[in-house]
Amino acid sequence: MIKQYKIPLVLFLLGMAGTILGALFKIMHWALAPELLIIGMTLQVIAIFILIAIILKK
Template identity: 55%
Template sequence: MNSKYKLPLVLFLVGMIFSILGALFKMMHWMGAHYLLIFGMLTEAFALIVLIFAILRKDKLK
């Protein structure tokens, strides 16, 4: 795997873990669910932005 794609993949997986935990907290009516969901979704969005920039930068180098 190319090292350019490791950071977005790790960020996306971390965001996914927080989103799943937030959904679990929401179903169990535990406190802090909305914070976990917001942090997870923002992390996933940031990972996608980093991935898009990595792909576009790769295309410009050719």
Template identity: 50%
Template structure:
């Protein structure tokens, strides 16, 4: 998976989280679902980002210096 895809997932999660917070402030429906979904997307993007960094060859060379 490319880094731009991971960033797209993270940005989508960030947008969902911000919309969920706005819905929560305005007492609209589906606020908890948006907050949970956005947080879940951000978590997945974070795990994928860590996995991408860990499996990169240059990162392994950097750690062995």
């Protein structure tokens, strides 16, 4: 049962890491901050959609 949630969980955690890094870059006014934020949040949204699909399939 846990195995089916592995991919969305990994995607969500990677997205969270990207979002946190993007926020840090934004605060420090470093380059690539908007790109990191977009990538991180996109990964989180994809993970949530996959989780919703898995839950609705059951």
